[in-house]
Amino acid sequence: MRKIFYLLCTICLLSACENGKITTFETATVSPAIFPDYADVTIPVNIAPLNFKFTGPCDAIQVCIKGKTDEIICNGAYKISIPSGKWRSLLEKNAGSALEVSVLVRKEGKWTKYLPFAWHVAADKIDSYLTYRLIDPGYELWNKMGIYQRNLEDFDETPIYENTMNNLSCINCHSFCNQDPKTFCFHMRAQNTGTYITRNGKTEKLNMKVDKLYSASRYLSWHPSGKYIAFSINETNQFFHSTDKNRVEVYDKKSEVVIYDVENHTYITNPCLMRSDAFETFPAFSMDGKTLYFCSADSVLMPNQFAEAKYSICKTDFNPDNGTVSGKIDTVFSARRTGKSATLPRFSPDGKYLLFSIADYGQFHIWHKEADLYLINLKTNKLFKPENVNSNDVESYHSWSSNSRWIVFSTRRVDGLHTVPFFTYMDKEGKTYKPFMLPQKDADFYDNFFMYYNIPEMVKGKVDPDIYQMDDIVKNGKEVKVGIK
Amino acid sequence: MNNRTLDILKLVLSTVFYLALPSFYYVNFRYHFVASEEYQMFTTDFNHLKEALSYPGGLMGYIGEFLTACFHFLAGGPLITGLSIALCGILLEILFSKVQKKHSFFLVPLLIALQMAIMHLNILVNISSTAMLAFTLGLALGYVSIKKEMIRWTAGILMLLLAYWLASSSAIILFTVFLVWELFQSKNPKRFIFLGISVLIVISFPLIARILLRDNHPMTLSVAYWSEVFAYDKVLKPSYFFPVWFAPATVLCFLFVYYRNLAKKMAVLTKKGTVYLLILIQFAAFGILLKKGLDKYAMYKEDEVFMKADYMVKNEEWEEIIRMTRDELTLSPMNYPYINLALAKTGKMSTLLMQYPNNSTDMMLIPFMQDYLSAKILNQIFYQIGDITNALHMAFEGGVSTPGAANIILMKREIECRLILGDYVLAQKELTRMARTPFHGAWSRKMLHLIETNPQAIDELPWVASKRKLLSKKNTIMNFQNIVQVCLPLLDANPANSAAFQYITASFLLESKLQYFANIYGEYYPNVTADKVPPLHQQVLAAYLDATKAPAQMWEMAPISMETKQAFVDFRNTFMKYKQENRSLDSDFARKFQGTYWLYYLNNIKK
CATH class of the missing domain: 1.25.40 (Serine Threonine Protein Phosphatase 5, Tetratricopeptide repeat)
Structure with a gap:
């Protein structure tokens, strides 16, 4: 018995020694090749651990994450899994400063230490949840999909709704009012078709199709009060390029913007948002609720003139008392002047910035490799490209955290096809920092994950109702027919 | 007929059936099984197994996926499916013999095996359903082998939960065995407590799934509802489950009761007469199933033709x-x-x-x-x-x-x-x-x-x-449903792309677009001679020249052989003769010019 005890102690001691910091190594003058590329990124103080892997050949790795007063040492065969508790504590103690990350790699018995890099820990927190749709890559058909919420402080992912519960219907265009998990909307197509709006603890199933409008509602923006939603009505098609790197072009044959009065279940229309000589789409309310922004392009013959469909960002005054617009249209970003096309305007919650996507033409920029994110400082009206954010591939679908410090956007920079969410920090001066990929528990996750992340939206808390309650409403909820003014 | 005779008859029939089944599948449906390989993506990494274990029925799905991967080989599907069905049949046989030692269930296991064999003629039926049954029957055998009641009941509860998590709705079969065994084999009154607990567990299956899956990844939230308990994914539909699982389970109970009690209670027939009657019923059921199988055989044989063609296409065996x-004998339109x-x-x-x-x-x-x-x-x-x-x-x-x-x-x-x-x-x-x-x-x-x-x-x-070499170089917005829009850029990129040329010319001639047909030749083969142009194309060119009333010089220059010209003259003259005589084009005319483009063109323009 004693012998067994001593043996166990020896094994423990040896293990402890093996977990100790490596002190004998050669020094490399290059940075380590890691995936995801988390070198020199700026992270929020409440983010989940940034687990990564070394992508070169190796037998073992050791990663030392050093803060002001303490450090975490992680070992692995080629990837690391940072203990959550120690990570959280390290971040909290180092909020506002940088962590030094050293990667040591063992190959053929020899350890090599690469140039260390930094993790800048911003004191500003990120909203605790990220919502998104997960869908298989496809152009016209779909299989399983769902809207999910991921806790950004750990790795927990749960469904808000999944189409396996509804005969593989299409679920799309989820949107939250002011990042409020209790006020949101999404559409469902194919079975139990409708728009589902949750407010004040109640979910309504709405039939948004009215005779006077040629399609049901599509892209949307909540009014900050939660009393209105601006929807676009689109006749959407797509075609395929034979050789162009932008494989698909999704275009509108026609589109309009309408206002939906949530409490009265009525559309409010205005001719200035429904011009026959223009395509109006992608509405966005300003954060004070007094202005409606939208994208507008001169109507051209589609699809033949697809490259001439260039969208400007326009605005018009909005009256929150009755849901009407003034009809006076101003241009914020001119497609004619710039020769480019803008889409998806999104306001920072503090009202200081307008973030949108610019590409050579069109409005569905996720299929445009040249699409980049741009910002307008609403105080100075200066247009600028955020530093460190864009890449050689598409950046599109972007949204803000509730404190206006973090931006999440979809990008295909990793492999050119699968969209993944990246986060970038924007400080009070409007400077942006190198973005980081949504962290996962397993550093190999993205190698084995073949779905797209669509429409990443941050929310302040966990979404309510739960999936079974939602399913009950989808299948048994009474449908409310929407009217039109 | 005594039990021994029945046993020998059963053994002979079963052996013949189980040995013949893989061969039958191989000879008649091997391409159907190879095609099934498409419906899976089995990977050997641990994460895939972990994912499979995280929802009800996942493990059997995982095993089914692996077995389907083995259908990669032509003999794989017939062999694996045949042997799996044989295993289920043998397990059923052993189970039945333990349940009722004195009387033989004769053809019942074979009936169930035959139904499964017919079921597997449908490409959408996954081998995992058979794996589920085999697993559950294995558990059932284990259950009935335990003599001590408390141990058996405790094991039964655990088996039920295990069966549900690993084999999903097949746990119902296990429950059926519990019911039959405890009701008719056991005398202990406490067995009703065990049965009551089992019923509660079965009813709670959706709740179990809901609790265990709630914060887990949501792969199969659909099993959290009773209506979905019978389908762990869309491949296995309830319509397959009900007849396969519940019907034989019900028959099992019925026959068990029947054999055990009928001889005692019924005065209508003698014991021997009862046995003969039941044998007759089983043979009749076997015959009905066989007939059903033959009907399905004819239907699936047509699909097999398509799957064989699909296999040949995958292996580029064009001549084949x-x-x-x-x-x-029959051409499936899907093959065209x-x-x-x-x-x-x-x-x-x-x-x-x-x-x-x-x-x-x-x-x-x-x-x-x-x-x-x-x-x-x-x-x-x-x-x-x-x-x-x-x-x-x-x-x-x-x-x-x-x-x-x-x-x-x-x-x-x-x-x-x-x-x-x-x-x-x-x-x-x-x-x-x-x-x-x-x-x-x-x-x-x-x-x-x-x-x-x-x-x-x-x-x-x-x-x-x-x-x-065949890739198109110029970008176009294409309607990929239009054969000309697809093939023209390919031909532009590489005029030697003979497949694209064949498709375009076939498209033009089928749609009687003679001008376009001629233009294609003019563009890509301007100097071609008649010996290089296939006879059918020569016929089209002749029809074009005739339709456009081309001068003799054009006829001289066109790549049309003297033979084709003469044949065309014959066609034209015959047609004109019919026209002059006011005769409608009869079967003689059709027979004479069958297989020529001119007859097709004539019928096409008439439409």
Whole structure:
């Protein structure tokens, strides 16, 4: 018995020694090749651990994450899994400063230490949840999909709704009012078709199709009060390029913007948002609720003139008392002047910035490799490209955290096809920092994950109702027919 | 007839059936099983197993997926399916003999095995359903073998939970065995407590799933409802489950009761008469099932023809396709796109087109019906004619629309397309996944190695180099449903693309667009001589010259042989004669000019 005890102690001691910091190594003058590329990124103080892997050949790795007063040492065969508790504590103690990350790699018995890099820990927190749709890559058909919420402080992912519960219907265009998990909307197509709006603890199933409008509602923006939603009505098609790197072009044959009065279940229309000589789409309310922004392009013959469909960002005054617009249209970003096309305007919650996507033409920029994110400082009206954010591939679908410090956007920079969410920090001066990929528990996750992340939206808390309650409403909820003014 | 005679008869029938079944499958349906390989993406990594274990029925699905992967080999499917069914039959036999020692259930296990054999003629029925049954029967055998009641009941509760989590709704069968065994074999009154607990567990299956899956990944939230308990994914539909599981379970109970009590209680028949009656009923049931099987056989045989053609296309055995379809007694319309593809690839479309019932271009580039089958067929056509972009598009759509969205064959096709298009980053990601599959892993690892160490070597791979030569160079907005819009850019990029040329010319001649047909020849083969032009095309050119009242000089210059000219003159003269005599074109006329383009053209313009 004693012998067994001593043996166990020896094994423990040896293990402890093996977990100790490596002190004998050669020094490399290059940075380590890691995936995801988390070198020199700026992270929020409440983010989940940034687990990564070394992508070169190796037998073992050791990663030392050093803060002001303490450090975490992680070992692995080629990837690391940072203990959550120690990570959280390290971040909290180092909020506002940088962590030094050293990667040591063992190959053929020899350890090599690469140039260390930094993790800048911003004191500003990120909203605790990220919502998104997960869908298989496809152009016209779909299989399983769902809207999910991921806790950004750990790795927990749960469904808000999944189409396996509804005969593989299409679920799309989820949107939250002011990042409020209790006020949101999404559409469902194919079975139990409708728009589902949750407010004040109640979910309504709405039939948004009215005779006077040629399609049901599509892209949307909540009014900050939660009393209105601006929807676009689109006749959407797509075609395929034979050789162009932008494989698909999704275009509108026609589109309009309408206002939906949530409490009265009525559309409010205005001719200035429904011009026959223009395509109006992608509405966005300003954060004070007094202005409606939208994208507008001169109507051209589609699809033949697809490259001439260039969208400007326009605005018009909005009256929150009755849901009407003034009809006076101003241009914020001119497609004619710039020769480019803008889409998806999104306001920072503090009202200081307008973030949108610019590409050579069109409005569905996720299929445009040249699409980049741009910002307008609403105080100075200066247009600028955020530093460190864009890449050689598409950046599109972007949204803000509730404190206006973090931006999440979809990008295909990793492999050119699968969209993944990246986060970038924007400080009070409007400077942006190198973005980081949504962290996962397993550093190999993205190698084995073949779905797209669509429409990443941050929310302040966990979404309510739960999936079974939602399913009950989808299948048994009474449908409310929407009217039109 | 005593028990021993019945036993011998049963043994002979069972042995013949179980031994003959794999051979029957191989001879008649081997291509159906090979086609099933598409409906899975089994990988050997631990994460895949972990995922399978995280929801009810996942493990059996995992085993079924692996077994389906083995259908990669032509003999794999028949052998595995036949042996699995035999295993279930034998397990049932042993179970029945333990349940009722004195009387033989005679053909009942064989009836169930026969039903399963018929069920597996449908490509959408997954081998995992058989795996589920085998597993559950194994557990049931274990249960009935435990003599001590408390141990048996405790084991039974655990088995029920285990059966539900690993084999999903097959746990109902286990519960049926509990019911039968405890009601009729046990005398202990406490057995009702055990049965009551079992009933509660069965009713709670959805709740168990809901609790255990709630914060887990939401792969199969659908099992959290009673209506969905019987279908762990869309491949296994309740319509298959109910007759397969509940009917024999009910029959089992009925027969058990019947055998045990009937002789005692009924005065109508003697004991011997009862036995004979039951034997007769079983033979009748066997006959009915056999008839049902034969009806389904005829139906699935037609599908088998298509799957055989699909297999030939995958292996590029074009001559075999042409030969095969001529010998088949019935031609499935689904084969026509593949027949046309084979004709185009062998250059025989220009000679043999009229010999097949091709009366529209829909059978060449079939309409995309937004379903798996049309995506799969179109993928093959596009790939073979060199439109790799659209081949990739259809591989995508086919992959997404496959039940379970996992399709190893189309994944491989996606990779091939990406390598041809030079998209190595994405190919690498997909190859990394494919490298973990049992039978496509070696190819994947080889490609991965090339990408990582010597990408230039990929350019030299024959199948890559030959397809790259066919790639279109000019970007167009294309309607990929239009054969001309698809093939013209390919022809522009490479005039030697004979398959594209065959398709375009066939399209024009089928649609009687003689001007376009002539223009194609003028553009790509302006100086061709008659000996190089297939007779059918010569006929079309002759029809064109006649329709446009071309001068004699044009006739001289056109690549039309003297033979064809004379044949055309004969046709024209005969037609004019009929016209002058005011005669309608009769069967004599049709017979004389059968197989010629002119007859087709005449019938087409009449429409």
